[in-house]
Amino acid sequence: MSPYPFHYHRAHTLAEAVTLLAQLGGEGQLLAGGQSLIPLMKLRLARPGALVDLNFVPGLSAIDEHSGEIRMGAMARHAALEDSELVARVPILHDCAAGIADSQVRNMGTIGGSVAEADPSGDWVAVLLTLGAQVRCTGPQGERIMPVSDFVTDAYTTMLGPAEIVQEIRVKLPPAKSGGAFIAFKRCASVYASASAAVQLTLGDGDICRDIHIALGCVGLTAVVPIAAQDALRGKPVSAKSIENAADAAMAAAEPQSDMRGSADYKRVLVRAVVKRAIDIAARRARGERVEAGHEYVARV
Amino acid sequence: MNNQAPKPEKGTWVGQPLRRREEGRLVRGQGLFVEDYKLQGMLYLQFVRSPYAHARIDRVDVSKALTAPGVLAVLTGAEVAARVQPFIEIGPGAQGKVIDYPMATDKVRYQGEPVAAVVAESRNAAEDAAELVEVEYHALVPVLDAELALKNESLVHDQNGSNVVWHGNFEYGEVDKAFQEAANIVSIGRMHFHRFSSTPLENNGIIATWDPKKESIHFLSTNSFPAFAAQFLSPALGVGIDQIQMESRDIGGGFGIKITTYPQMAVCALASKQLGGRPVKWIETRTEHMLASAHGNERTFLDTRVALDKNGVITAIESRHIDDCGAYPRYEPLGCIIWAQVLPGAYRFRNYRVDFTQVVSNKCPVGPNRGYSRMQHLWFLERVIDICGHELGIPTDEMRLRNYIRTEEFPYTTPNGCIYDSGNYARMLEIAKGLVGWDGWKEKQKQARQEGRMLGLGIGSTLDSGTNNFGQARIINAFAPYSGQSKAANVKLDIYGEVVVSLGSVPQGQGHETTAAQVVAEVLRVPPDMIVVRPGFDTEHNVYTGHTGTYASQFAVTGLSAIHGAAEKLRAEIARLAAFVLKAKESELEFGVGKMGPEVRVKGTDRSINYWGLANLVNVNNAELPMDMADITLNCRYVYKAPFAVPDVEKKYGNLTLTYAAQLHIAVMEVDRETYQPKILAYAAVDDCGTKINPLIVEGQVHGATAHGIGAALMENCVYDPEGNMLTATFSDYTPITVMNMPDLACGGLETPSPFSYNGAKGMGEGGAAPLHTICAALQDALYSRKIIIHDSHNSGDSIFHALQGDSAKPAPAVHVERRA
């Protein structure tokens, strides 16, 4: 349970981090909250020659409102996001931040690290997809910004070039009559979900669903966007029937694998359930209701 | 003195909910655990472990590891085997043929079994070098299922010629007659109790130091039954038992699973010997703990038949049980008899026949855990009573009331000669029903069923038999050289008048320091804060007997009896001395605390002498003491002997345990119609452990045990794939219960004092099985109308979903009711 030997570099500015990474070539790897990287190193499944620590770069963990956007610094911890009043204005973000693992992990883990890690079971990517979030990156060639849907390309794979760093995540504040919810089914606190669903929808007159974004976590190589499920609701009244139809379509779109978190068949069943609940709560929130949502656990109601 | 100590009620400290005195130290990080010790010249040991469940070892090459930086030695299984004797086996016959060395020699028998050990200057160096050890394996067919093990197509221990290590018939009463006369006979097919472990916060740890001058070996370890471990280590290492020094400090939980670490201890000892006596430390990682420390026994129940009269009263049960003890029996086959401590559970039936077989398999060896061997059996009985109730249309509460042993029948002798001390199961059920709101939930259940919801109420009746009679080992092996049960304690008045209790027990969170102080405080009439308690096993500096350890729910009886006995002896010496000094009769004396601290005074006068004065007279100022008082040492040892006899080995008959605490739990559960998740809507836990010494500690034990049981029932499971790879070797996969899973508990109690302990207490803490039966019963109630029989002790949303789909991997057992006359 100890890593292979490695060198440690502490960056004091983003530019220094980029330079260090460029100098180290393939050897270097960024260290953010370390909640994915350090366990992998201790299990000797990851063997970076050198770490470039982002924890001492000032300003990287800011959470601000700017031009109708929430801008979350890459080093913003899950716990800081959980506690942020600004973030709470977009309830689906709060649902996500508050339910990641346990408080030890939330106190260290970062949103930037989660997005860069692109773990198919991670919570953030699915949630950010439904909000059309943008990922701002900095590298030797300068800055670029791209939607999270383009950023994550495969399991544990992103558009990040060598020596490129996630600097910030930007989310547009949703319009009026828009609501979202994230529901993840987990066995216990300190593990990844078995299946999760993020839903952000906007209501029009007469409870018609004007727009909807759904993303499923843990049931594919990346978060799955079930197009047919979105179509089952978009432009239609939000009703028990339309929600059922969307949930069925989401279930069909899921491509889960059997593992200790559940058999593939069972995970599909879970997808159906979490999608239904997430749509229901998202719609109620869009109507202005205050409803709790987030992670569900075995045994406890 | 701590002025926050609560005032004793009616002048008594025993029975008060005092906060645990050890808590402050432990939560502030001031505990002393094995990992905290850094000794001069200390080396680190890292095991190289088998990736295979069952394989022949063709070659072990340690040459690269030996030349790695910081490495001092690499031990292979073959080298270790050349230097030690195999461990003694408790069982005779077939089990006696098992060859158990501390590391694998010719072949590996479970995934994670050690094949080599690297010793280096630092842990990192040891870990790096361990990767350089090359082992060539030839994979063999793994034995992973108890029923298949019986076919002996692949053998775990070749020289045994069979995978069966123990077999016994247990028969009591007139079973055949009861079946002939039965009004109803219920047959139940295969049921299965799953494998789980204990998840202590601290994994195992050992520091072994060989003393080349004394030819002795010192162990600082997490072992929770050191006296037992020493008996195994001594012949294996070829040293006298007096050359083995055992020490334990704080231990971060155990729940039984830390009893069987003597193989790892042996390897550390050999390494230290080889390296001239430098201390060798081994700290287990969580994955090593999950793979290769110990698991609980897995048990399969076959061909069960139950005879009942026309009122649903059970008259006889017969069945066939196969226990899977993993790769090496170690503490086994004691589990093959220990279940019989609670043979009829809470029930009155007198006729019982079971054919009991234990097999080895290519899984982690088992060790006692969480209600060892009794929980498997109690789960079986609870499934039987529950299934019979449903099949015969008798409400499950009524079914139990008709079958419970009545309170006026205590002390109650079971068909196999165990004597249940006291209890009132019917009253406990009533209390639990009140706490959970049974009648209200029954109403809600009716309505829920109309809506198609799956809501159920389940009862679990559990016995926590405490203070075991080691004589039961004779039923397994007539030549076993131990019997009975004992504990030793020492209470003394030290040279400056401090009261010091030494008790050599091995606490891991049970609050021994606190309850020990309460008992002595009671005898001497001083606040517990004034009493120094020295727990922790230490063969050099603390008192112990061959039974000393923390296991078998017994401290409140055996440990406290020893302490009480020693305190009474000290009190008598103090009284004699004080009577002399104060020129009074002993009957005129009174114990208490005065201006000068703890003292003895003459009632109704201001004549007194404090403890310092008394101790001074014996230790410093003894010319003033007459010669006829020279026998007073103020240093009193007492050995508690439990009132046991050796059981009748032929008839498998006799008293196997002294006290019988009981747990009555009720769960209200609903299976979510969309996720199939079993959710706990309400939960009541009623505990009867006789007279409570410290109700707060009891409640803590109840909460912890209940959490473990809920985790075992719904979350924890040691899963092996068809090749014998353990799929749940990390906490991410094994998912121990967290507070996010815990329902609110409605706790209640009943105190039926035990007539067999001086203080009326019954040992407790192993009621951890209670939720297993309770949750299964609630799920049964929720799902019976859907033709589901709950036949496995582990149930998850996934397994319930598949059962309802009718495509379960392990199909439900056939249940058949034969209604006669």
Ligand SMILES: Cc1cc2nc3c(=O)[nH]c(=O)nc-3n(C[C@H](O)[C@H](O)[C@H](O)COP(=O)(O)OP(=O)(O)OC[C@H]3O[C@@H](n4cnc5c(N)ncnc54)[C@H](O)[C@@H]3O)c2cc1C
């Ligand atoms: C017990 C446990 C349970 C967990 N459960 C959950 C869960 O339920 N849901 C969930 O979503 N997550 C969970 N996690 C993961 C957690 O959220 C991590 O925090 C997250 O995945 C990674 O973030 P980090 O800041 O810790 O990144 P690190 O571990 O430091 O880094 C992860 C990877 O991203 C790279 N990286 C980090 N920051 C940047 C950056 N700014 N730019 C480019 N690359 C970067 C690193 O080089 C590394 O390769 C769990 C973790 C643990 C230990």
